[in-house]
Amino acid sequence: MISRTTLSLKKTCCFSTILCQKNMTHNVFVYGTLKRNEPNHHWLSNSKNGVSKFIAVGKTIKKYPLIIATKYNIPFILHKPGLGHHVEGEIYEVDNKMLGNLDILEDHPNYYIREIDDIEIKKVNNESTLDDLDEDVIISN
DSSP states (O other): OOBOSTTOOBOOOOSOTTTOOTTOEEEEEEOSTTSTTSTTTHHHHOGGGOOEEEEEEEEESSOBOEEEETTTTEEEEOSOTTSSBOOEEEEEEEEHHHHHHHHHHTTTTTSEEEEEEEEEEEEETTEEOOOEEEEEEEEEO
């Protein structure tokens, strides 16, 4: 595990439940309806779904096209690094149970995929910072 900030944020990714440790946590970057004050945030705040902890506000270091589509105005990132804009979002530390429930919500890997990407942390506990962090980023197929 690599510590990149004073909060001991860890570089982690879980590709298979066989490889996951029971109490492993994951840093997840959310940029759409899972953010605070958005319609699906209750998935992150409901302890029945697992454990989640807000870590920081951040943005992607690479640029991506962010599209708002469907009659429900669902945001998703196109996997075209270098095009578009830096996408702003929130970073959460989640446990395996929460990650699994987010995968159900996002229909991973059919509609969304998880990918490790670098995120610039903009604010931690109302303090600005310029640290970088590798995160699991949910990106559309």
